[in-house]
Amino acid sequence: MTELSEKIIKEIEERKICPTPRWCFSVRDYGLFALFIALIIVGALAVATMIFMIVDYDWSVYRYLNQSQLESALLALPYLWLIVLGIFAYFAYSGFRRTKTGYRLETPLLILISIASSTLLGAVIYSRGFDSELHEFIARQAPVYHYLKYDREDEWNNPDKGLLAGQIITIDSSNEFRIIDFHGKSWVVLIRGCCLDKHLIQENIRIRIIGERTMIYENGDRFFADEIFPW
C-alpha cells in the first residue's frame, strides 16, 4: 500500500466521509432530463403560437393599409416567439449537455434536435386544437406580449383606411345593421357594393368589413360596406 492511499483512507475515516447515495445522482440525472423535456415543451408552445399567428394573419389587409407585401410579411413574423424558441432551445441544449452522455453529441446536431423536437411537438399541439383562446390566455399572462404581437383586431380597427370589424348587435333593414367594434364603439353599417348574406349577417356574429367611413351622425358612426367576411 502506498503512503498516499493510507493517508486518504485515514482522512476518509477521520472526516467520516461516505459515498453520496445513488438516489442523489438519480434525482440529478432525472431532473436534468425532465428539465430538457420541459424546455422542449415550452419551445413547442412557442412554435404552436407562431403557426397560429402566421395562419391567423390577415394577408388580405395589406392593400388597404398602404403596406407592401414584404412589409406585411415582416409584420406577420412572430419575432417574440422566434426569440423565445431560440432561448429555450439553447437552454434545452445546455441542459442536455450536462446529462451523463450529453457531451457525446455534436453541438449543431444537438441544437438541431432541440429545435426539431420543439417544432414537431409544436405542430402536433397546433393541429390538436391550439386556438385563439389559448393565444389570448398567454397574452393575459404576459402583458408585455400584447405590445409585441401582431394584433388582428387592431389591424381591422382602421375605419379611415376602409377596414372595420366587430359584432353585429341589430339588423335594422335589408341593407342596414349595427355593430359594436372591438373598442366598444357603435357603428351603423350600410350595405353598398354587396348583397346581404342572410347566413352571415345575423345578430351576435363577428364580421370584418371592407368599405368606407362616411359622415358622423348623432346616432353612431356610419360605414359603407363593400365587402363583408366572417371574422
Add this chain to the structure above:
Amino acid sequence: MPMILDTTNKSDEELVVLALKEKDYYRYLMNRYEDKLKRYIKRIAGIGQDDGDDIIQNAFIKVYIKLNDFDSSFKFSSWIYRITRNETIDHLRRLRTRPISYSGEDNDEAINDIRAELDIDGDIDRKYLKEIFEKVISRLDEKYREVIVLKYFEEKDYREISDILQKPMGTIAILLKRAKEQIRKEALLNKILTA
C-alpha cells in the same frame, strides 16, 4: 490494520462495487491509478510535486464521494481521469494561474508514435528530438496539448479522450488534427522535418 487482498484479477469496475461495500478496497483502486494520475497532472499542468499531491488527494476523495455516480457503461479509467482533470483545472483556477508548461518524463513510445505520424526522419538524434518535442508541446494551446497528452502519452483512444474531456468524438478528431498541424509547423521550423 489494512487488509491485504489479492485484487490483481479484479477489474476496476469490480473494485468499485467492492469499495462501495467496504472502503478498504478503495486503496487498491488508488494504488492502481496514483502514479498514472500523477504523471498525467504533471503533463497537463506542469506543476510541482506538492501541488500535484494536493490535486491527486482531492481528486481521490472526490472519486470516493462520487463512487455511486460511476456508470459501468464507461471505463473507470476515463471517469477517474476526468475527475482528476477537472480537479487540476479547479486547482489552477484557485491559484489564478495557467498551466506552466508541458513537463513530461521520458516516454520513448509516445515520441516514436508522434515521430511516425509526422513522418520524421528516424536518423535524427533522439535527445534533440525529445527536446524539440517538449518545447513544441509546451507551446501548444492547452486544448491541443491535452489531446496530444491523452492520445500519445496516456495512450487513450478517441472514445476515452471524448469521455475524459467531455467533448464529442468529432471535436476530439478536429483538435488532434490541428494539434498535429501545429507540431508539424514547429517541426518544420526546427528543421527536424522537411516540407
